[in-house]
Amino acid sequence: MLAIEATGLTKHFGPEIRAVDGIDLRVEAGQIFGFLGQNGSGKTTTVRMLTTLLRPTAGTARVAGVDVLANPAEVRRRVGVALQEVGLDELQTGRELLTLQGRLFGLPAKEAREVAARLLEVVTLTEAADRPIRGYSGGMKRRLDLACALVHGPEIVFLDEPTTGLDPVTRDAVWQYVLELNRERGVTFFLTTQYLEEADRLADTVAIMDRGRIVAEGSPAELKATIGTDVVTLTFGSEADAGRAAAALNLFEGVQRVLTAGSEVAVYLPNGAAAVAAIVRLLDEAGAPARTLVLKQPTLDDVFLRATGHHLDDGSPRAAEAAAPGGTR
């Protein structure tokens, strides 16, 4: 059964901004579907359309088998959603908020209180449950928002960047809980993220979004297998050096592909270990000596780079390094 199905889903804001530019989605029930892309790639807009909060410019979508345009109320009953911008009433306590949510979804008072207590336990907010939300940390608000999305026992849950800005311990707790709900209760997750590691760890299927389009899709293992080779990543003192090196490397025997991003060059080739010495010699001869050289098996970042032509600027130290102008660090 398909939990989410979309065809040609599109959202334009005016004539200029093609936030989501005709995407097709097929998410099997019981999956964790990772929607990976950097800021502005169209992730939130997609979630808003799928959860009936935003009307598509074109295309169709069915969630839990229900058409989002024909029957939005039914879709909302069947899904839970935790959006990126958390809109919580700061004066309420966490317990009050969760109980109210349960009542809004039609639970009797007693059951709403029970569900609230259980979810507070799950997101480890029991101790803070009776304090006003305004005193909660960012991580606590995130976890409370996640709990809100789960109050009515939805079969499909949309999480929009659930761990962005969270400390590693809280992030692990969220991951753990998502996996538990998925494995033990069969909840389907549509999870947007700008963290490669998160997509790799959690998702059964990953779709890579770039400027409103899906540019690659598959399981993390399948996606890495499409690279099919080792990757030698080289950094240079300048973009000019990187350009000269890329030109020379393109002619190197066995090289399948050379990608340049700023002063960094990625070379895809089988059996990279055997080629490293010859590559270093070649670059010296080309007058473009490498500052650093790393040989590795492909990662989702390599998949992302190949699909989009740029690194995922996910705020990690490695991405910041790659983006540093002129390789001066």
Ligand SMILES: Nc1ncnc2c1ncn2[C@@H]1O[C@H](COP(=O)(O)OP(=O)(O)O)[C@@H](O)[C@H]1O
């Ligand atoms: N309400 C809106 N009006 C105009 N432009 C918007 C609106 N919402 C989003 N956008 C634009 O659409 C693009 C995709 O945004 P968004 O879906 O929020 O991306 P993401 O969640 O991947 O960061 C961005 O260029 C953003 O500025």
Ligand SMILES: [Mg+2]
């Ligand atoms: Mg977003």
